[in-house]
Amino acid sequence: MEILDFFLRTREAQRALVEARARLYRVAYAWCRNPALAEDLVQETLTKALKKSAQLRDPKARDAWLFTILANCYRDYFRRLRDMDDIDDVEISHDSTPESESSRAEVVGMVRAAIARLSNGQRQVVTLVDLEGFSYGEVAQILDVPIGTVMSRLCRARNTMKTLLLPEFQKNPAMVRDIRRIK
């Protein structure tokens, strides 16, 4: 029976990995803004996770475990790409700025552009908290940084976004009405 339980647990873990794919992709895309790269990162994450799925003892910790692997893959990607740069200093290029996005139909583009202007560390924290709802403790574990760093990065990220985005919405109140309607 123990063998059967082991296989059932493994099957269950593998099914959960497949289900997590869309969420991993969403966060990976938020980090790198490149669908092809995001897909590669997710593939790499799932491949590593499937290989190690038997090692996951606590299924409740699966999400944090998966996103830890994703964060490591992302870090490794930048290490391979630019050995000399600190990834926290790397800004993802974006062909538009929040200031240039004025149409209310481009709220999504404005927010993504604002997130792209954050430092890498801030972007990772804000997306893990806002998109995935991880606790600060879980984010600290995923990114392997102290919890105080998570809080300060999140605070700086939101202050920057507030500076970039809220004046635009105040200039165009229709945008906010539109967002409320969408919600």
Added chain:
Amino acid sequence: MNEEKHFSDEFLNAFVDDQLAAEEKGRVYLEIGRDETLNRRVCELRKLRDLVQLAYRNPPAPPVRQRAGARARRFNLRFGIAASLLLVLGALIGAQFELLLTTHAPVTVGAAPLTMSPHPADRSAYRIPSNKVLIHIARDDTLQLGEALDEVESLLRYYRDSRQNARVEVVINGKGLELVRVDTSAFADRIQQLQREFDNLTFAACQNTIDRLKREQGILVRLLPGVVVIDSGMAELMRRQNQGWSYIQV
């Protein structure tokens, strides 16, 4: 002094993200009711969180990729079996026909005379008797492509008429890929006719170029029947030349 000054930005972020203990949350709720500025700060943070969720509710779909890995594995298995059989068969036939392979002539392709065969006196070279020619196409000039196919055909006919074993591989990358794309090729019929006539002719398209077209221009490449895909055109050129193939660039 406003009550809201008691709360740092970090503390309010933790409140919005539900990271505070019940007692601390209660304290904030109490102050929010009294202080309009504090209320506005909390609203702004919640609005930002909502905006981030909205921005990534529907991320762009990941690019569709051909399952090159799976296809390559299947191909490799079949290729491995076929290659093993051919190796055994080749060794047997080679032993029988070794003496017959004694006359070879220089071959001219276009304006460049190329000596494809070793000296007839070097008998040991004929244990692997094939003349192996690599033709590289990386341009999409219609006139040049037509001439290149003419040369390929002439070469193959020459080998066939002179009863020489030969293999010709046309490696296509870059802009040359238009030659073997279903939607752009001006020579689809000609290529199929050549493939039917010469079973020692291979058209090989570069996977990197296919991926790049998809990535940069959104083009989903469909290749003509019988065109094989190789991982990288440049890598294939290097590999083949290291294996002793003659290289001709169109």
